[in-house]
Amino acid sequence: MAVLGIESSAxxxxxxxxxxxxxxANVKCMYKITDKGMIPSRVAEFHAGNAKAVIKEALEASGxxxxxxxxxxxxxxxxxxxxLRIGQLSAMTLAETLNIPVYPVNHxxxxxxxxxxxxxxxxxxxxxxSGGNSQILGVAEEFKGVKRYHIYGETLDIGLGNMIDNFAxxxxxxxxxxxxxxxVAEGGKYIQMPYTVKGMDFTFTGLLTNAVxxxxxxxxxxxxxxxxxxxxxxxxxxxxxxxLLSGKQGVILCGGVAQSKRLKEMxxxxxxxxxxxxxxxLNEYNADNGAMIAYVGELMHKHGSKPKSSELVVKxxxxxxxxxxxxL
Amino acid sequence: xxxxxIAEGAExxxxxxxxxxxxxxxxxxxxxxxxxxxxxxxxxxVRTKTEARILSKASAITNAPKPLFVSKYGIIMExxxxxxASKMPSLGSANAERAALILAKLHNVGIIHGDxxxxxxxxxxxxxxxxxxxxxxxxxxxxxxxFDVLLAKRSISNSEYIRFRAQYSKSCFKxxxxxxxLEEIERRGRYQNRSLDTK
Numbered sequence: 322m323a324v325l326g327i328e329s330s331a332x333x334x335x336x337x338x339x340x341x342x343x344x345x346a347n348v349k350c351m352y353k354i355t356d357k358g359m360i361p362s363r364v365a366e367f368h369a370g371n372a373k374a375v376i377k378e379a380l381e382a383s384g385x386x387x388x389x390x391x392x393x394x395x396x397x398x399x400x401x402x403x404x405l406r407i408g409q410l411s412a413m414t415l416a417e418t419l420n421i422p423v424y425p426v427n428h429x430x431x432x433x434x435x436x437x438x439x440x441x442x443x444x445x446x447x448x449x450x451s452g453g454n455s456q457i458l459g460v461a462e463e464f465k466g467v468k469r470y471h472i473y474g475e476t477l478d479i480g481l482g483n484m485i486d487n488f489a490x491x492x493x494x495x496x497x498x499x500x501x502x503x504x505v506a507e508g509g510k511y512i513q514m515p516y517t518v519k520g521m522d523f524t525f526t527g528l529l530t531n532a533v534x535x536x537x538x539x540x541x542x543x544x545x546x547x548x549x550x551x552x553x554x555x556x557x558x559x560x561x562x563x564x565l566l567s568g569k570q571g572v573i574l575c576g577g578v579a580q581s582k583r584l585k586e587m588x589x590x591x592x593x594x595x596x597x598x599x600x601x602x603l604n605e606y607n608a609d610n611g612a613m614i615a616y617v618g619e620l621m622h623k624h625g626s627k628p629k630s631s632e633l634v635v636k637x638x639x640x641x642x643x644x645x646x647x648x649l
Numbered sequence: 650x651x652x653x654x655i656a657e658g659a660e661x662x663x664x665x666x667x668x669x670x671x672x673x674x675x676x677x678x679x680x681x682x683x684x685x686x687x688x689x690x691x692x693x694x695v696r697t698k699t700e701a702r703i704l705s706k707a708s709a710i711t712n713a714p715k716p717l718f719v720s721k722y723g724i725i726m727e728x729x730x731x732x733x734a735s736k737m738p739s740l741g742s743a744n745a746e747r748a749a750l751i752l753a754k755l756h757n758v759g760i761i762h763g764d765x766x767x768x769x770x771x772x773x774x775x776x777x778x779x780x781x782x783x784x785x786x787x788x789x790x791x792x793x794x795x796f797d798v799l800l801a802k803r804s805i806s807n808s809e810y811i812r813f814r815a816q817y818s819k820s821c822f823k824x825x826x827x828x829x830x831l832e833e834i835e836r837r838g839r840y841q842n843r844s845l846d847t848k
Contacts, residue, residue, distance in 0.1 A: 562659030
């Protein structure tokens, strides 16, 4: 049984194929971000232009033929409406043509579930950090048998990735994203920055404003270093609290910012200090990708989930804690 | 003065001991080697110092542990009786009111608790106390106070919150602005309908 998954919530159009939990293909095509950031309609146009080729390429990579595909899945949200719609439309078209079921997948669940799957951990604490999201979560049983992701802590304003990208643009770094900031930060000196953790929640806007201001009187290197250290420390501190309060076993890191070397290093050390294992997937599964959507689609398919046609839509604000985890 | 470790918190280890004849609790902020020195130092020593100052003020006005001895990274404080409310089936409306009164008293002298959840409320026969001022700070901003109320609200049941809110409205000087601010925070959208019940 193979499921083809389509991801298109932001700049990446990705297609993956999952067969019995084996990720046979993970192909993606990424919109190039300029200094203007992302204009949703442009990105959607880009996705529409590439959809067919990427789906074809993923099928080839998987070594399967189109008739082996038993179901399709797509990202329902959260994400940019126009972009999501291209993925949804592609999935619906495939499903209609092949006469197979189609499953809507929550993007955040995709990220977490694939990391949990690859880690082999049963019930870990998940730290999901990407452009728009920064959350610390775990599976909780609400009442008899109904399970959902419970958010222990999260950003109260902007996502960690967005904050770093914003800073990169203000500092005129090119390309304006996290890995550039990390490179520049190497060997910097620490300047004091606002550190805001409220329980297990945290906020980033104060830090960002302060860092952008600090650029006028300090070297980019020192500011980048301090920004990164402060932001990551906040996330790690909140995670440590969540780990101890929730009693979860093991820690997984996922989402786009999970590609950061420094963040991995800090979380690894924190987890180790409590005798817990730490896992982070390969970068190709942390960046937005189709394989994670395919994998969750397969879980839903195997579990006989039957989405109503009214659920086969896109939802720009689709909170992870809205989703009932029937397959767990 | 034999030490017995009773809990490992997120940032500190908690021990019980007998300190010159008084049943006490020692809170020691562990090193966090994964943080850069500057952040680690400020988290450990600055927070310990602030916590000690806040404890001495809070314990004077309400049921909070009195600090007996303070060092750079640790505090020995009086041990209060009771069980964590988070470990009980429910808080109950009488205790919800007591909790609101405590929070109102703290806010009236400008103390923000910072982690006002059931895990930090101790319930004994007819007394409720608040512990763990590790994230506390001084502030007179209604927004900061509203976050305390928000944490409490998410941590208790709806019916408990109704009693909590009524008592808080009566006892906190700034309750009107604070509760308005709370509505505003909840409208900001990121965390609507989030509860803290993890069981």
